[in-house]
Amino acid sequence: MAKPVEFWFEFASTYSYLAAARVEAACADAGVPLVWRPFLLGPVFAAQGMTTSPFNMFPVKGAYMWTDMARCCADLGLPFRKPGSFPRGSLLAARVAAAHAEAPWVGAFVRAVYHANFAEDRDIADDAVIAAIIDEIGVDPDAAVAAATAPAGKAALRAATEDAMARGIFGAPSFLVDGALFWGNDRMQQALAHARAA
Amino acid sequence: MAKPVEFWFEFASTYSYLAAARVEAACADAGVPLVWRPFLLGPVFAAQGMTTSPFNMFPVKGAYMWTDMARCCADLGLPFRKPGSFPRGSLLAARVAAAHAEAPWVGAFVRAVYHANFAEDRDIADDAVIAAIIDEIGVDPDAAVAAATAPAGKAALRAATEDAMARGIFGAPSFLVDGALFWGNDRMQQALAHARAA
Numbered sequence: 001m002a003k004p005v006e007f008w009f010e011f012a013s014t015y016s017y018l019a020a021a022r023v024e025a026a027c028a029d030a031g032v033p034l035v036w037r038p039f040l041l042g043p044v045f046a047a048q049g050m051t052t053s054p055f056n057m058f059p060v061k062g063a064y065m066w067t068d069m070a071r072c073c074a075d076l077g078l079p080f081r082k083p084g085s086f087p088r089g090s091l092l093a094a095r096v097a098a099a100h101a102e103a104p105w106v107g108a109f110v111r112a113v114y115h116a117n118f119a120e121d122r123d124i125a126d127d128a129v130i131a132a133i134i135d136e137i138g139v140d141p142d143a144a145v146a147a148a149t150a151p152a153g154k155a156a157l158r159a160a161t162e163d164a165m166a167r168g169i170f171g172a173p174s175f176l177v178d179g180a181l182f183w184g185n186d187r188m189q190q191a192l193a194h195a196r197a198a
Numbered sequence: 199m200a201k202p203v204e205f206w207f208e209f210a211s212t213y214s215y216l217a218a219a220r221v222e223a224a225c226a227d228a229g230v231p232l233v234w235r236p237f238l239l240g241p242v243f244a245a246q247g248m249t250t251s252p253f254n255m256f257p258v259k260g261a262y263m264w265t266d267m268a269r270c271c272a273d274l275g276l277p278f279r280k281p282g283s284f285p286r287g288s289l290l291a292a293r294v295a296a297a298h299a300e301a302p303w304v305g306a307f308v309r310a311v312y313h314a315n316f317a318e319d320r321d322i323a324d325d326a327v328i329a330a331i332i333d334e335i336g337v338d339p340d341a342a343v344a345a346a347t348a349p350a351g352k353a354a355l356r357a358a359t360e361d362a363m364a365r366g367i368f369g370a371p372s373f374l375v376d377g378a379l380f381w382g383n384d385r386m387q388q389a390l391a392h393a394r395a396a
Binding site for chain 2: 180
C-alpha cells in the first residue's frame with residue numbers, strides 16, 4: 001500500500017503553482033493518496049532570519065526566477081503571466097484551504113487560486129477575489145469563508161505552519177512522505193517514487 | 199548548427215558535482231559543443247551580501263541539501279560521501295581548470311576533483327591533493343600548476359569570475375547558451391534543449 005504524499009504549499013509561492021497544478025493528477029496516476037497541506041511561508045522565512053521572499057532578498061536570483069518560471073510553465077503547458085505584485089498576501093486563501101483541506105472541492109480551489117495569481121494577475125490578497133474564486137468553482141463563498149475565519153479555521157492554519165517548521169520544512173512547495181522531506185517542484189517525481197516504494 | 203553550452207562551475211559546489219560528472223557525455227550525446235567555465239562563487243555570493251554558502255547561512259536548508267545530494271547521487275548512479283568540511287577552498291583547482299580550460303584533459307581533471315571532494319572526502323584545498331589528482335590523470339603536475347599560478351593563469355580565473363557576475367550568474371552550476379542563463383543541475387537538460395534549438 002503506497003504511503004500518502006503530503007503536499008505543502010503557499011499560495012504566494014511561484015514554484016508551488018507548478019506543483020499544485022499537477023499534483024492531484026500525478027498522485028492519481030501513481031495510485032498514491034494526496035494530503036493537501038496549506039501553510040504560510042512568512043513565519044518559516046522569519047525563523048530563518050529572512051524578512052521577505054529570498055527572490056526579493058537576492059535580486060539577481062529573483063530576476064532569473066521569473067525567466068525560469070516562464071520557461072517551466074511553457075515546458076509543462078501551463079499558462080503564465082508575471083504577477084504585478086510579489087509576493088501577494090495569501091492569508092485568507094490559506095485559511096480557506098486549511099479549513100476545507102478534506103473537502104471534495106479543495107483541489108479545484110487550490111488550482112483556481114494559483115491560476116488567478118500566476119496566470120491572470122488577479123490580486124489574491126483581496127478577500128473579494130477569494131470569494132469570487134470560491135463562487136467560480138461552484139461553492140458557497142459565504143459559508144466557506146465563515147468557516148475559514150472562525151477561530152477553528154484560523155487555528156488550523158496556525159497549527160499547520162507550526163507543524164511545517166517542526167518537521168523541517170523551509171520552503172515551498174515541499175512534499176513529506178513517510179517522514180522524508182522533498183523540496184521543490186523539481187522533486188515531485190522523486191516524492192511520488194518514494195511513496196510508491198515506502 | 200547547435201550553439202555551444204557554457205558550463206559554469208565551482209569546485210566547492212555540491213550540485214556542480216552532479217552536473218560536472220555528466221555534462222561532457224551529455225553534450226556529446228546531444229551534438230552540442232561544451233565550453234568549460236570554472237569560476238569562484240565566493241565573490242559572487244559576496245556581491246549578493248552573503249559571507250558563506252547559503253547552505254551554511256540557512257541551516258535547515260543546508261541539512262536538507264545533504265539528504266537531497268545523497269538521493270540525487272543514488273538516482274544518477276554517482277558515488278557520494280558527505281565531505282568532512284564544506285565548502286572547501288577551491289582556488290588552486292579553479293586556477294588549474296581556468297588556465298587549461300581548452301586542454302584535452304580538462305574534463306578528466308574536473309571530474310577527478312569533484313570525485314575527490316564529494317566521493318572520497320579528500321581535501322581539495324590542499325595543493326598537494328590537486329597535484330596528486332593531476333598526476334593521477336596522467337598529466338605533469340609541476341607544469342600544469344606553474345601555468346595556473348603564473349600571472350596569466352591567475353588573471354584567467356579572475357576574469358572568469360568577473361564575467362560570471364557581469365552575465366547575471368548568481369550560483370553554480372550554471373549554463374549559458376546563446377545569452378540565456380540556466381541555473382542548477384536540474385536545468386541541464388533544458389540548457390541542452392535550448393542549445394539544440396538555438
